Amino acid sequence: MFPFSFEWIWDMGHMVFHGGLWYALSIMGLGLTYCIIKAAVDTAKGKGGYHH
Amino acid sequence: MEKENSKKFGMVIDLDKCTGCGSCMVACMAENNIPFREDETDKLLSVSWMHVYRLTNVKPFPDTEECYLPRPCQHCEGHHGHSPCVSVCPATATDYDMDTGIVSQIYTRCFGCRYCMAACPYHVRQFNWWDPLWPDGMEKSLNPNVSVRMRGVVEKCSFCIHRYQLAKDQAYMEGRREIEEDEYQTACTQACPAGAITFGDLNNPKHAVYQMVKPDKKNGGKPKNPKAFRLLERLGTNAKVYYLSSREWVRRAGDNYLKTEGQAKHA
Amino acid sequence: MDSALIPEGVKRCPTWQFIIWIGVVGAVMMWGVFAILLVYIKGLNQTNMNNAYGFALWIWADLTVIALGGGAFFTGFLRYIIGKDELKHIINYAVLIGFICYSSALLILGFDVGQPLRAWFIFWHANVHSMLTEVAFCLTCYFGVLCIEYLPLALENRQIDKVPFFHHLSHNMHEIMAVFAATGAFLSFFHQGSLGGVPGVMFGRPFGFREGVLIWPWTFFLFTWSAAAGGPCFTILITKITEKAVRKKLVKDNVIELLAKISGWMLVGYMVAKIIDTWYWAAFTAPSKGFTLMDFYANNPGSVYGIWILIAEIGVCGVLPALILITDKGRKNRIALFLAVLLAVLGVCLNRWVMVLQVLAVPVLTFENWAQYLPSWQEIATTILPVAYGIIMISLSYRYLPVFPQERELNPIEAPVSQTQEQLPEPETPPAGAEPEPSPSGS
Structure with missing residues (x-):
């Protein structure tokens, strides 16, 4: 999974596979972080309720 | 990639000589610490790296013929080392060694998903x-050179690779770089009373296995000897276990053919 | 007793009735848990798998729930990426069903492997050339996406929503849901496909092996396609079953019909591709390995793997439901619609069954016979477990969360909503949650 495991090879397969993986994980992580931080800021600001 | 001096260990089993005595199976079990249970009636639950099949030509008496076929791991090379099992293992627990041509199995790495079992046609x-x-x-009688395996992992014939390692160690101690043909032989080869099994380097023209089958390197290792065949040649597994038989029906039993495909296909 | 937790403006059964219901389903679930413990403690010898059937009921269940859970990604794709806005009324339920399916799949994988404590090796020592590695990575990531998609709904519980932070969090997550849905669609495309790749790449198994493009065998695309077609059918099927169980209409017909229509056309496309694939495989791929089509279907004990499977899969459970779903009349007829989605779901189940079990059952060595297999009770109990778990998850979610945005409108418990209000355009807000005007009472 990481370049420091001994079976790791810097070949096309590893780059494409793990590129896709980390891309997806980053989007999820960043998205979630954004939501949490914004929610904390909104709460601190005491924003009014939304209606979904 | 395969290096110039790399070896390709393989086996030739002469089915004309095999009597089906099962010595190879016993030797293999003892050599490789293969576990067994009190009740071994269901062979699909047994572990046997070397298994002897009984084949018949399905003809009524007096034309009935039988043939015994010992089946170790075929150590498929596939296409550039992509043997059926190696490429599917999700945890890199099995590997095709380009230096020896041996398909290895790392027991402590295997987590028992069994995808390799599904992928192996043999x-x-x-x-x-x-x-x-x-x-x-x-x-107390277990072989100290072979690790025992735990529940929940897959295992298979290793071509007694520990013997290769021992032989290499010995050669190193004696200041040699290469080992002789007879220094590395599998347990089944040595145990066969009929001398039906021959083991050696298919890349080395001096070795008996090479001379017996004359593998055609340019043609995916197909045997040039008309009496020789490999199991399921058509699937492209590129196996390193060759069989010899003088009987056409035995050779034909090694693979699947359409009814329309003539008898001469595997002459 | 729990009325404070129940969404406003909807009616739910009395608490005692709910507890009994959960108790009964929970007992079935505990049976499965007991079987899992047996498997963990004693090992896989508790199953009827053997060296010929390395994959069996569990892997089938795994592939099937993932395919059927495909309703979540495809409905999300249609709703957020393509912009089919009506589907917002069913997306919550699609996500919930997907969540149940995928968590079940991960659970099954957790006890299916021989050394569960080493299961993380699939990530740590990943072999990027293995289809199973791709499945494991995408599956786990996508389960994360489903959690993210399900979380805002859970946060909309009446009491949780009162906490300002959770209220804001839920709102913010709704706002950028399209980003998560797109990631989910990307991951789903690959893991659904990779599951198809599992049999497709096995060149030692002529029943499963297929040619393909680059590293992907045709089964890769067929599995993704069938999940996109069959998944929404499963969502519709479960919606219809839920409506029957609670004796209420929960989703308007136009929403169901839209999803059914899209599924129908997806199914048509899938069937065309599947038929071409089957023909090519029977006419070229298999013969090149020395097999005729009937070698795969004949001479097996009890015709368990007879040609009937292919006819059932492609004809009865493929072409027939596709034809029903693409016709306006078929979709509008309640029985026909129900039958069509049921058949489509069965078709997907059957496809996964043959692509797991028949692949292994067909003898490849000429001197071997068809392998036979009947699951043990432990395997059955552990496979029923996800069903019981799913029922509990649905029951809890339905009771305490605003899963169906149209429920109040379709089932007014006070004075009926005036006709004029019903004609109004839908408010431009995320799908689930409280109406602008507070309802007088819960139940």
């Missing part, structure tokens, strides 16, 4: 459904 890969247990006292 059923050489077997699962440890139970904890390995030996009768009291018998554990």
Whole structure:
């Protein structure tokens, strides 16, 4: 999974596979972080309720 | 990639000589610490790296003929080392060694998903459904050069690779770089009373296995000897176990053919 | 007793009735848990798998729930990426069903492997050339996406929503849901496909092996396609079953019909591709390995793997439901619609069954016979477990969360909503949650 495991090879397969993986994980992580931080800021600001 | 001096260990089994005595199976079990249970009636739950099949030509008496076919791991090379099992293992627990041509299995890496078993058409890969247990006292007779396997992992014939390692160590101690043909032989080869099994380097024209089958390197290792065949040649597994038989029906039993395909296909 | 937790403006059964219901389903679930413990403690010898059937009921269940859970990604794709806005009324339920399916799949994988404590090796020592590695990575990531998609709904519980932070969090997550849905669609495309790749790449198994493009065998695309077609059918099927169970209409017909229509056309496309694939495989791929089509279907004990499977899969459970779903009349007829989605779901189940079990059952060595297999009770109990778990998850979610945005409108418990209000355009807000005007009472 990481370049420091001994079976790791810097070949096309590893780059494409793990590129896709980390891309997806980053989007999820960043998205979630954004939501949490914004929610904390909104709460601190005491924003009014939304209606979904 | 395969290096110039790399070896390709393989086996030739002469089915004309095999009597089906099962010595190879016994030798293999003892050599490789293969676990067994009190009740071994269901062979699909057993572990046997070397398994002897009984083939018949399905003809009524007096034309009935039989043939015994010992089946170790075929150590497929596939296309550039992509043997059926190696490419599917999700945890890199099995590997095709370009230096020896041996398909290895790392027991402590395997987590028992069994994808390799599904991928292998020869059923050489077997699962440890139970904890390995030996009768009291018998554990003292275990081979110290071969690790025992735990429940929940897949295992298979290794071409007695520990013997190769020992032979290489010996050669190193004696200041040699290469080992002789007879220094590395599998347990089944040595145990066969009929001398039906021959083992050696298919890349080395001096070795008996090479001379017996004359593998055609340019043609995916197909044997040039008309009496020789490999199991399921058509699937492209590129196996390193060759069989010899003088009987056409035996050679034909090695692979699947359409009814329209003539008898001469595998002459 | 729990009325404070129940969404406003909807009616739910009395608490005692709910507890009994959960108790009964929970007992079935505990049976499965007991079987899992047996498998963990004693090992896989508790199953009827063997060296010929390395994959069996569990892997089938795994592939099937993932395919059927495909309703979540495809409905999300249609709703957020393509912009089919009506589907917002069913997306919550699609996500919930997907969540149940995928968590079940991960659970099954957790006890299916021989050394569960080493299961993380699939990530740590990943072999990027293995289809199973791709499945494991995408599956786990996508389960994360489903959690993210399900979380805002859970946060909309009446009491949780009162906490300002959770209220804001839920709102913010709704706002950028399209980003998560797109990631989910990307991951789903690959893991659904990779599951198809599992049999497709096995060149030692002529029943499963297929040619393909680059590293992907045709089964890769067929599995993704069938999940996109069959998944929404499963969502519709479960919605219809839920409506029957609670004796209420929960989703308007136009929403169901839209999803059914899209599924129908997806199914048509899938069937065309599947038929071409089957023909090519029977006419070229298999013969090149020395097999005729009937070698795969004949001479097996009890015709368990007879040609009937292919006819059932492609004809009865493929072409027939596709034809029903693409016709306006078929979709509008309640029985026909129900039958069509049921058949489509069965078709997907059957496809996964043959692509797991028949692949292994067909003898490849000429001197071997068809392998036979009947699951043990432990395997059955552990496979029923996800069903019981799913029922509990649905029951809890339905009771305490605003899963169906149209429920109040379709089932007014006070004075009926005036006709004029019903004609109004839908408010431009995320799908689930409280109406602008507070309802007088819960139940």
